[in-house]
Amino acid sequence: MxxxxxxxxxxxxxxxxxxxxxxxxxxxxxxxxxxxxxxxxxxxxxxxxxxxxxxxxxxxxxxxxxxxxxxxxxxxxxxxxxxxxxxxxxxxxxxxxxxxxxxxxxxxxxxxxxxxxxxxxxxxxxxxxxxxxxxxxxxxxxxxxxxxxxxxxxxxxxxxxxxxxxxxxxxxxxxxxxxxxxxxxxxxxxxxxxxxxxxxxxxxxxxxxxxxxxxxxxxxKHYKGVCHVFVDEFADLEKAWNICFNAKVQRPGVCNAMETMLVHSKIADAFLPNMIEMFKKVKVELRGCERTISYDPDYIKPATEEDWYAEYLDLILAVRIVDSLDEAIDHINTYGSHHSDSIVTENYTNAMKFLNKVDSAAVYVNASTRFTDGNVFGLGAEMGISTDKVHVRGPxxxxxxxxxxxxxxxxxxxxx
Amino acid sequence: MxxxxxxxxxxxxxxxxxxxxxxxxxxxxxxxxxxxxxxxxxxxxxxxxxxxxxxxxxxxxxxxxxxxxxxxxxxxxxxxxxxxxxxxxxxxxxxxxxxxxxxxxxxxxxxxxxxxxxxxxxxxxxxxxxxxxxxxxxxxxxxxxxxxxxxxxxxxxxxxxxxxxxxxxxxxxxxxxxxxxxxxxxxxxxxxxxxxxxxxxxxxxxxxxxxxxxxxxxxxKHYKGVCHVFVDEFADLEKAWNICFNAKVQRPGVCNAMETMLVHSKIADAFLPNMIEMFKKVKVELRGCERTISYDPDYIKPATEEDWYAEYLDLILAVRIVDSLDEAIDHINTYGSHHSDSIVTENYTNAMKFLNKVDSAAVYVNASTRFTDGNVFGLGAEMGISTDKVHVRGPxxxxxxxxxxxxxxxxxxxxx
CATH class of the missing domain: 3.40.605.10 (Aldehyde Dehydrogenase; Chain A, domain 1)
Incomplete structure (x- = not known):
């Protein structure tokens, strides 16, 4: 035996x-x-x-x-x-x-x-x-x-x-x-x-x-990856479209893929219509807050409270419009899994505030969350990814x- | 409520x-x-x-x-x-x-x-x-x-x-x-x-x-402090007497006090008689292996297997004679609590081997184990002492x- x-x-x-x-x-x-x-x-x-x-x-x-x-x-x-x-x-x-x-x-x-x-x-x-x-x-x-x-x-x-x-x-x-x-x-x-x-x-x-x-x-340990990209009011639109598309679509079944996209209300008109089209083309199911739905009421389904906590590991994305950087940070710290989160912005102060206040193992400015990986970070290989707070965070x-x-x-x- | x-x-x-x-x-x-x-x-x-x-x-x-x-x-x-x-x-x-x-x-x-x-x-x-x-x-x-x-x-x-x-x-x-x-x-x-x-x-x-x-x-966490001093065959006798006495007697009720003293057989004749007298004077109870007992059969009690694991937090000391540095290291890694252990030696190779192979939070050469403390180490203060293997070892x-x-x-x- x-x-x-x-x-x-x-x-x-x-x-x-x-x-x-x-x-x-x-x-x-x-x-x-x-x-x-x-x-x-x-x-x-x-x-x-x-x-x-x-x-x-x-x-x-x-x-x-x-x-x-x-x-x-x-x-x-x-x-x-x-x-x-x-x-x-x-x-x-x-x-x-x-x-x-x-x-x-x-x-x-x-x-x-x-x-x-x-x-x-x-x-x-x-x-x-x-x-x-x-x-x-x-x-x-x-x-x-x-x-x-x-x-x-x-x-x-x-x-x-x-x-x-x-x-x-x-x-x-x-x-x-x-x-x-x-x-x-x-x-x-x-x-x-x-x-x-x-x-x-x-x-x-x-x-x-x-x-x-x-x-x-x-x-x-590492429970799950509920990763966010926040498109700040000062985002470069091209970067935002590319990063959000990559973070959701390039490999949706993994823990560092984006599960919720947060969009500042001041940039929503400029950013969302094209973003929605990009996701529609590859059949990403969108679940939005009320304001998000108004951009494409036929395609976007309503998000429930559970959606903000969800790790879909699939071509599904929750989308929420927020009115401030603080609201975005609060959302991420409340609903996220402290794994990988990114801000897209050209504003220095907002970038630094996001880096400081988002309580996640890996916090990004202007890059896709998909990079969180021991090999990609240059560590050679990884035993796993930690979302704990002691000993090690991240890969x-x-x-x-x-x-x-x-x-x-x-x-x-x-x-x- | x-x-x-x-x-x-x-x-x-x-x-x-x-x-x-x-x-x-x-x-x-x-x-x-x-x-x-x-x-x-x-x-x-x-x-x-x-x-x-x-x-x-x-x-x-x-x-x-x-x-x-x-x-x-x-x-x-x-x-x-x-x-x-x-x-x-x-x-x-x-x-x-x-x-x-x-x-x-x-x-x-x-x-x-x-x-x-x-x-x-x-x-x-x-x-x-x-x-x-x-x-x-x-x-x-x-x-x-x-x-x-x-x-x-x-x-x-x-x-x-x-x-x-x-x-x-x-x-x-x-x-x-x-x-x-x-x-x-x-x-x-x-x-x-x-x-x-x-x-x-x-x-x-x-x-x-x-x-x-x-x-x-x-x-x-920190379960207990079963700390050792090993008196190597190449020990300076004065240092050995002072360090062992200090580690046991200066404050016996704390986790970094010595609980077991290990003595190389080649130095036992030169070291033990005076050490035993020093401990006797302040009424330290001694529990020894057979060979140790032979140095003062009336005073030294026989140590049982449990004594090697014991954290007395009192004026009691287990004493064992060993025939090699390896035997001392094995004893410490087997019976100790991975807290603080010290070797007394003037031999460079033995000192380095002890430092490397003793699996404890704090490993000393030629100093009392009593120094393991956040304040004494220069950390200002401490939340506690860890004998765990992740996040932090020691203070x-x-x-x-x-x-x-x-x-x-x-x-x-x-x-x-």
Whole structure:
């Protein structure tokens, strides 16, 4: 029988030694895994096919099956992630500050690994490689719990990471796989705060709430992305049209897509008619406030209170006309999910006020919200995106898998 | 009836505006509170007396009553904390990094307040002022829940903070007091993740476990301090005697006092006899491993497995002889509480290895563990000490009450 306590314990025991593994060994492990993935593409695709066949039999949706698929392009993507992470600076051991106290003690803050990181994720098997590589590079033990529908794909990828580790001298016990589809395993895992330092759930809101309510250890999480673009009265119209269209349409199914568009009443006449036409052409359903509806009463449906909270993940958009920047900021802080929000404006003071007062992980001026992503931000890869307020906000990269500890150099000091 | 949901909601609503309150207003508020505490010393002492009388009637221990007491010195201490925090740099708005992406987006990380911080603490009423002042300075709303035995003392101190806020233009709704001794209030508070961004429990292990198991929001916590000093084979004996004596004896009832002393077998003959005499003189009870006992079989009691895990908070010390640095590090990582641990050595390689491999919030070379404290480290004051692995390890100061958010400056960028 699968013993989750045992694998967590093994991950913890090995974790204390990881801080001593050299950057060179870690990089060689990542590059070896990249090589093995390329070499074993047939095996990976065969295991993935098992999951796809089982998924079809179980009647998974087309979107789910697509997320599950590992084709040539996605396999190449995983190889690239491994190479990218190998090329990033190693954050472990970085001393970010050091000062001397009046008694001569030298006090510093040095980045160290978190310890044991558990990640619980759904469908996309690429996450196995992304999370695994970030944990290897940051000297953390990782416990990977993927979705049951991807178990064969995930297992073969974990085995490749372990093979690479063994070949290059990185302790393979640091990479643990929850090799069971038994749902009670997750519940048990969440109680093991003795061994697991942090858990990161990635998936639907149901999974995340379950983890947040049951975990004894800290959770870094992301409920949903209700992102806004506010078209200020001083917006450049071309930029506004392009940004709003991109934020809604370019990939509507993701967390950093726009779900509500806010428009200043003073620019509505100039901005809205053309914007509505652009959205109509690609069949974006619009749900507006009363004033918005007046711009196209036949096409625009009335928005209800629930629409302001909604994460559609689809070609649907809520639209509201507001009379001030303050009203827009209040709307975003009240109804939003503190993820990514953007203002389109040429006015300096309004831009700075929006940046300051919108309480979100990523706040933009004159750009599409679609950029919120570890890779796009230049972090190399991401463990997930946090809408929490502690430890990390926004994309969680390599540095966020470490935490400074205090190191103190003395020469015999005692406390008076 | 006291409505905790209502005060949490009020704290949240006002929190969004706090980021805009100038450092000047925050500092004036702190200095005004210092002035009011000095002016109202009689009122504070009268309210404190109510708590002391009630505590005596309830049969609180002498130690508890001492912690509850606000005498002239402690009131002066609170005044000093307010002045110290006023003099610290304001962390809000600090941009800690900024870079430009190939598409021209400028991406930065800017410190912003956490939002609403709840602190649940026992007995010492000074915590009210310490936590309140740090939250004011870092533009956080604070919800203060002190122990029921200190409710009159805490109420008068909160009222002073609020009076200072009102007088200087800082929103007084940002300072909320849980003015009830009803225990169900804490349970309800822990479910309000909608309004409260982080909760910090300070007190006994029972309280902290209760909070960790029931809170829906992130918890920053500190279970216990099982701190070690390791006397390496290359220790300077004078330093070792002084440091071990100080770490155990100077104030045994606190979390950064030494609870277990580890001694390298090669230095035991030279080190232990005099050390044992020093401890005997001040009546430190010693519980040793077999080899330790052989140095004074009449005085030293045998240590059990539980002793290695014990936080005595008293003049009791566990002592173990080890045969290597690795054995010492393993002991500390296995039995310790990841709080504060020190090595005494003149050997460079051993010092660096200990610093790297001991997984604790504060790792010392040649100094007493007693220094782990926000004020002593130079942070001005502390909200508490974290033995968690996320957000902050060790003393939690002003900076740790903020978190960087991403700010992104564009000029029309959209995602391809």
């Amino acid at each position: 699968f013993n989750i306590r045992e694998i967590a314990k093994r991950a913890k025991n090995v974790s204390y030694g990881l801080v001593d593994i050299s950057t060179e060994i870690k990089n060689r492990t990542l590059l070896k895994a990249a090589e093995l993935i390329e070499k074993k593409r047939d095996v990976i695709e065969a295991e993935n096919r098992k999951d796809l066949v089982a998924g079809e039999e179980k009647g998974l949706s087309k979107a789910m099956l697509d997320r599950l698929l590992l084709n040539e392009k996605r396999i190449a993507g995983m190889v690239q992630v491994l190479k990218d992470v190998a090329s990033l600076n190693d954050p472990v051991g970085e001393v970010i500050k050091m000062w001397t106290r009046p008694n001569g003690l030298k006090i510093g803050k040095m980045r160290v690994p978190l310890g044991v990181v558990a990640i619980i994720y759904e469908s996309r098997p690429n996450v196995t490689v992304e999370a695994g590589s970030l944990c290897i590079k940051s000297s953390n033990s990782v416990i990977l719990k993927g979705g049951s529908e991807a178990i064969n794909s995930n297992r073969v990828l974990v085995n490749i990471l372990k093979e690479a580790a063994e070949s290059e001298g990185f302790p393979s016990d640091a990479i643990q796989f929850v090799d069971t589809t038994d749902r009670s395993a997750v519940r048990e895992l969440l109680l093991l705060d003795e061994y697991i330092d942090v858990v990161i759930p990635r998936g639907g809101e149901g999974l995340i709430r379950f983890v947040a309510e049951n975990a004894r250890m800290p959770v870094i 969680m990269g390599l540095e966020d898998l470490t935490i400074p500890k205090y190191i103190i150099f003395g020469n015999g000091q005692i406390r008076e | 006291f409505n905790i949901r209502e005060i949490a909601k009020r704290a949240k609503n006002v929190s969004y505006g706090l980021v805009d309150i100038s450092t000047e207003i925050k500092n004036r508020t702190l200095l005004k509170a210092a002035e009011l505490i000095e002016k109202k010393r009689d009122v504070i002492e009268a309210e404190n007396r109510k708590d002391l009388v009630a505590g005596e009637e309830k049969g609180l221990s002498k130690a508890m009553l001492d912690r509850l007491l606000l005498n002239e010195k402690r009131i002066a201490g609170m005044v000093q904390v307010l002045k110290d925090v006023a003099s610290l740099n304001d962390p809000v708005g600090e941009v800690i990094k900024m870079w430009t992406r190939p598409n021209g987006l400028k991406i930065g990380k800017m410190r912003v307040p956490l939002g609403v911080v709840a602190i649940i603490y026992e007995s010492r009423p000074n915590v009210t002022v310490e936590a309140g002042s740090l939250c004011i300075k870092s533009s956080n709303s604070v919800i203060l829940k002190g122990g029921s035995e200190a409710i009159n003392s805490n109420r008068v101190l909160v009222n002073i903070l609020k009076e200072a806020a009102e007088s200087e233009g800082f929103p007084s709704d940002a300072i909320q007091f849980v003015d009830t001794t009803d225990r169900s209030a804490v349970r309800e508070l822990l479910l309000l993740d909608e309004y409260i961004d982080v909760v910090i429990p300070r007190g006994g292990e029972g309280l902290i476990r209760f909070v960790a198991e029931n809170a829906r929001m992130p918890v920053i 939690m100061g002003l900076e740790d009450l903020t978190i960087p958010k991403y700010i992104i400056f564009g000029n029309g960028q959209i995602r391809e």
